[in-house]
Structures are given as structure tokens and as C-alpha cells.
Amino acid sequence: MNEAQSMKKVLDVRVDAWRRDGRTILKDIHLTIHEGEHWAILGPNGAGKSSLLAILAAYEWPTEGHIEVLGETYGRCDMNAMKRRIGVVNAAIARWLRPNAVGEEIVASGRYALLGPWRSYTDEDRELGRKALERLHAEDLAGSRFGRLSQGERQRILIARALVSDPDILILDEAAISLDPLARERLIADIESLHERGGPTTIVVTHHVEELPSTLTHALLLKDGKALAQGPIEETLTSEKLSQLFDAPATLTSEGGRYQLSLRLPR
Numbered sequence: 354m355n356e357a358q359s360m361k362k363v364l365d366v367r368v369d370a371w372r373r374d375g376r377t378i379l380k381d382i383h384l385t386i387h388e389g390e391h392w393a394i395l396g397p398n399g400a401g402k403s404s405l406l407a408i409l410a411a412y413e414w415p416t417e418g419h420i421e422v423l424g425e426t427y428g429r430c431d432m433n434a435m436k437r438r439i440g441v442v443n444a445a446i447a448r449w450l451r452p453n454a455v456g457e458e459i460v461a462s463g464r465y466a467l468l469g470p471w472r473s474y475t476d477e478d479r480e481l482g483r484k485a486l487e488r489l490h491a492e493d494l495a496g497s498r499f500g501r502l503s504q505g506e507r508q509r510i511l512i513a514r515a516l517v518s519d520p521d522i523l524i525l526d527e528a529a530i531s532l533d534p535l536a537r538e539r540l541i542a543d544i545e546s547l548h549e550r551g552g553p554t555t556i557v558v559t560h561h562v563e564e565l566p567s568t569l570t571h572a573l574l575l576k577d578g579k580a581l582a583q584g585p586i587e588e589t590l591t592s593e594k595l596s597q598l599f600d601a602p603a604t605l606t607s608e609g610g611r612y613q614l615s616l617r618l619p620r
Contacts, residue, residue, distance in 0.1 A: 360387035362421070363522065363554045364409065369417035371404060378404045379415070379578045386571075391548060391555040393565050393586065396575035397599055402558050405575065406526055409556065410441050423521055436466055440515030440553065443526035447507060452500025456491075456510050457482035459499055463514035485513040489543045505536025512543065516553075523553045529564040541566050562590065567610025574598050 364386040371379040379401045386392055396402050407413040408420065411432050420427040423438055440463070450459055460482035461474045474482075479495075486492045491509045499507060508528055515523055525544070529537045541564065544555065548568035557565060572589040574581040582594050590612060595603040602617040 360389065362386070363388055363390075363423060365419075365421040366409065367419045368405070368408060368415040370415065371408065371413070371418070372416045377578065379408075382575075382580050384573060384580075384583065386554060386556075388554070390571050391566075391569045392557070393569050393572040393590075394556060394558045394575060395560060395562065395572060395590075395598070396581075397560055400560075400575040401578040402560075402575055403526065404578075406441075406443075406524055406556075406558055409522075410439050410524055411435050433466070437518050438521045440518070440520035440523045441526070442508070442511045442515050442524070442528050444530065446511060446514075450499055452498065454499050456486060456494040456497050456499065456502075456513075459510055460485050460495075460513045460517050463517040481517055482513070485517040486510070488516060488547070489513055503536065504531050505533070505539060508532065508536070508540055509543065512540075516547075520553050523547075523555045524558070525555065526558045528557070529559065529561070537564065544568070562595075562605065562612040562614045565612055 366384045368379045368382040394402055457479045461478035483495045489509050544566045545568045569586055572586045573583040576598055582589050592603050592605045601619050604615045606613045
């Protein structure tokens with residue numbers, strides 16, 4: 354038995370097929386994540402990244418396949434309880450939040466998987482919201498109104514919201530989108546700090562290798578709804594494989610666990 358096999362599985366997903374409107378979106382994907390691993394999922398637009406995330410986060414079901422997360426099988430467990438064990442950050446959440454809500458309330462709403470002011474928040478809720486912000490060194494945002502914040506500050510609040518229930522899995526779907534370079538680097542530093550302090554198993558979804566924290570251990574490359582490659586990040590992220598992924602000659606460089614990619618337009 355190798356080291357990976359001896360480690361506890363956090364997630365074991367087999368998507369034989371996922372179809373919508375008669376079209377196959379995902380096919381033949383088998384992803385296993387163990388404790389201590391943090392994954393990147395990369396692919397061009399339309400590769401199926403968001404569809405796979407919806408399945409991982411228990412919002413969609415494969416047409417054919419089997420999903421086991423945190424020792425529970427989807428379809429045989431309390432799905433609402435499962436969703437509270439998975440923190441998700443994506444653009445859709447931000448669109449539903451009230452611009453006049455303050456940071457600690459937005460973070461506290463993550464305890465109840467709510468997107469609006471559907472309850473009165475207790476002192477305990479607010480305190481937990483502040484503590485989640487402190488984990489990201491963003492406690493100064495606790496009393497700030499969401500609509501007045503920069504895009505980078507909003508993303509930090511959304512990550513704190515995903516962390517407030519102390520989830521076992523954190524999914525970041527294009528979390529660095531629309532951020533300026535400084536805000537992007539601050540976000541990446543926050544994620545790296547979480548990992549260094551024993552934070553949750555993290556899945557980072559993007560099509561930009563420059564957005565990947567240095568603490569990621571593995572990667573899955575998605576193309577046309579299928580796994581092009583997957584495994585340890587240093588074996589999976591190569592110039593050759595990224596050339597195949599993006600259908601263009603690619604040159605990948607790395608320094609200190611961070612990556613840079615340049616592409617040449619195919620002739």
C-alpha cells in the first residue's frame with residue numbers, strides 16, 4: 354500500500370457521465386482527494402469545471418456515477434448537513450448579497466447557508482463572523498457595508514463566509530476573477546496561510562496558473578468534459594500538457610511553487 358492509499362479519503366468522485374439537454378457535459382472522470390491534499394482544477398472556458406464543481410458541492414448529480422464525500426454517499430445522507438461541511442466561494446453568491454449588509458452579517462450568514470437577511474443574527478453569530486474574518490486578517494471589514502468595498506475586500510468576506518462553519522472542504526471557483534494584481538496576491542497569501550495553519554482541504558478552480566497558491570499539491574486538467582491529466586501538481590502542470598490543454602504551444606515556468614504561463618498563437 355502506497356502513502357496515498359493509506360491516507361483517509363476526503364472525496365471520491367466517479368462521474369461516468371453527466372448530461373444536460375441531451376448533451377454530455379462530463380464523461381469518465383474519477384477524482385480521489387486524500388487528507389492533506391489541496392487541488393487545482395484547470396481548463397479553458399467550456400471544459401466542464403463549473404459543472405464538476407456543482408457535483409462536488411452537492412448541487413447537481415451525475416447522470417451516471419457515484420459520489421462519496423467525507424465518508425458519506427450522496428443520495429444516502431443528509432444533503433443539507435453535507436452542504437454545511439463544504440464551503441463554496443463563487444461569483445453567483447456575491448450577486449445575491451445585499452449591498453447594505455455589513456461584513457460580519459454576511460460572514461455569519463454562512464452558518465445557515467443563507468444569502469439574505471432571513472434571520473436576526475445573534476451576538477454569537479456576529480462574534481463567529483468576526484473570528485472568521487480574523488483568520489484572513491480582515492477583521493477591519495466586519496462593520497463595512499458590502500456595496501462600498503473593493504472587489505478584493507468582497508472576496509475576502511466571501512472566503513470568511515465559507516470558513517465560518519469550519520468546513521472540511523473549501524471550494525474556490527474563479528475566486529481571483531476581476532481582482533487587480535495586488536488584491537490577487539493578497540488573496541493567494543490568505544489561502545496559503547490557511548493551508549500552513551492546517552485549514553480545510555481546498556479545491557481551486559481557474560484557467561490561470563498565475564492564480565494558484567504555492568501550497569497546492571495536486572492538479573486536474575479538464576478538457577472537453579474529460580480529464581486530460583491529473584496527479585501531483587509538479588507532474589501534471591508541464592509545458593507539454595498545458596499545450597494540449599489550450600491547443601497552443603505553451604511554456605510554463607515556476608519559482609517558489611508559483612507558476613507563469615506563456616502561450617503562442619497556433620499558426
